Amino acid sequence: MALINENYLKLKAGYLFPEINRRVKAFAAAHPEAQIIRMGIGDVTEPLPPAVVDAMHRGVDDLAKRETFHGYGPEQGYDFLREPIAKNDFQSRGCDIAADEVFISDGSKCDVGNILDIFGPGNRIAITDPVYPVYVDTNVMQGNTGVATQKGEYEGPLYLCATAENNFTPDLPKERVDIIYLCYPNNPTGTVATRETLTKWVEYARKNNSIIFFDAAYEAYISDPNIPHSIYEIAGARECAIEFRSFSKLAGFTGVRCGFTVVPKSLNGFTKPAASAVGKPVPLYNLWMRRHTTKFNGASYITQVGAAAVYTDAGKAQVRKLIDFYKENARLIREGLTKAGLKVYGAENAPYAWIKTPDNATSWDYFDTLLTKVNVVCTPGSGFGTAGEGYIRLSAFNSRANVEEAIKRISKL
Numbered sequence: 001m002a003l004i005n006e007n008y009l010k011l012k013a014g015y016l017f018p019e020i021n022r023r024v025k026a027f028a029a030a031h032p033e034a035q036i037i038r039m040g041i042g043d044v045t046e047p048l049p050p051a052v053v054d055a056m057h058r059g060v061d062d063l064a065k066r067e068t069f070h071g072y073g074p075e076q077g078y079d080f081l082r083e084p085i086a087k088n089d090f091q092s093r094g095c096d097i098a099a100d101e102v103f104i105s106d107g108s109k110c111d112v113g114n115i116l117d118i119f120g121p122g123n124r125i126a127i128t129d130p131v132y133p134v135y136v137d138t139n140v141m142q143g144n145t146g147v148a149t150q151k152g153e154y155e156g157p158l159y160l161c162a163t164a165e166n167n168f169t170p171d172l173p174k175e176r177v178d179i180i181y182l183c184y185p186n187n188p189t190g191t192v193a194t195r196e197t198l199t200k201w202v203e204y205a206r207k208n209n210s211i212i213f214f215d216a217a218y219e220a221y222i223s224d225p226n227i228p229h230s231i232y233e234i235a236g237a238r239e240c241a242i243e244f245r246s247f248s249k250l251a252g253f254t255g256v257r258c259g260f261t262v263v264p265k266s267l268n269g270f271t272k273p274a275a276s277a278v279g280k281p282v283p284l285y286n287l288w289m290r291r292h293t294t295k296f297n298g299a300s301y302i303t304q305v306g307a308a309a310v311y312t313d314a315g316k317a318q319v320r321k322l323i324d325f326y327k328e329n330a331r332l333i334r335e336g337l338t339k340a341g342l343k344v345y346g347a348e349n350a351p352y353a354w355i356k357t358p359d360n361a362t363s364w365d366y367f368d369t370l371l372t373k374v375n376v377v378c379t380p381g382s383g384f385g386t387a388g389e390g391y392i393r394l395s396a397f398n399s400r401a402n403v404e405e406a407i408k409r410i411s412k413l
Contacts, residue, residue: 265285
């Protein structure tokens, strides 16, 4: 008799985005004439930067000749990618991060879930609310939560509410937690964390021997020079934080798949203490190295060659142009819907607009209104947590024509 992982049975029915797709598919089948504009899932629409495309073509050519062929590569990633990442993304900002502390993967979504493999049971988890659903669901799968309550939350985690009243910046926990999920620029609210805010989190984590999981997937959209791009810009973060990055929204790699995770060698977890004793410190770098090299065979050579091109002079200019395009979409959404009378948050240093539903409509009701009345797809805020009820998220990842048309349609409501 093969026993299942019963933690999966605790998961609430339907992951958010498949449920959105189900509803849209049903509506489209019933109304084939509808010109649907999808602004829900944050998938990019513009082509890969030319420098990346050229590099990937060269990578394919390498694999076509015996003298330049590459088979298995290092699971942690090729140095030709890890070194420019460390130099451009961290060292250039004063962060003490070495190339061998960077682990290349097939995307930060995978890493955010996989990182739990190196942490044991019994950790108290703190999660902001609203939040990217993967943070919660992977902890459910791992057995770090109880069952879902009638309120829609899970027993066990500490939910840190981010609301308009606190400027979507939750307070520090009043109790001790072991693992803290932070995402800035934030998905879904589009808000950012100041240096002062991140400093408080780092100080809390160091005081309590906590670990911060810092998701910086959207850091390239920060334009305010006073906002940190990395948790490692904060003194002491090497001793308390793991950072996740992605090429998906940076360079349009949603279909190519490439990301990376930074695990400093100075970062420790602890063995379970015996009685009143203190647990023994263990370098998390060693554990993640073992996990990564055991369960992952490395991102493809072609993918990594393409990712490395992001850091060339041509690549940097082309990526900047791509990001500026999406940032202009975000500005149009923010200003257009604000003019239409909606309350819009975010969409300044992030590619997402977080919008209060009018007339106290629920998130899913307003989702249905936009879909059926003006054929625009959003993401209902309640799908990101109970504190997201009464909001929707719109993505700036779309063509300019679609963004402008969606704003016109929504404004008519």
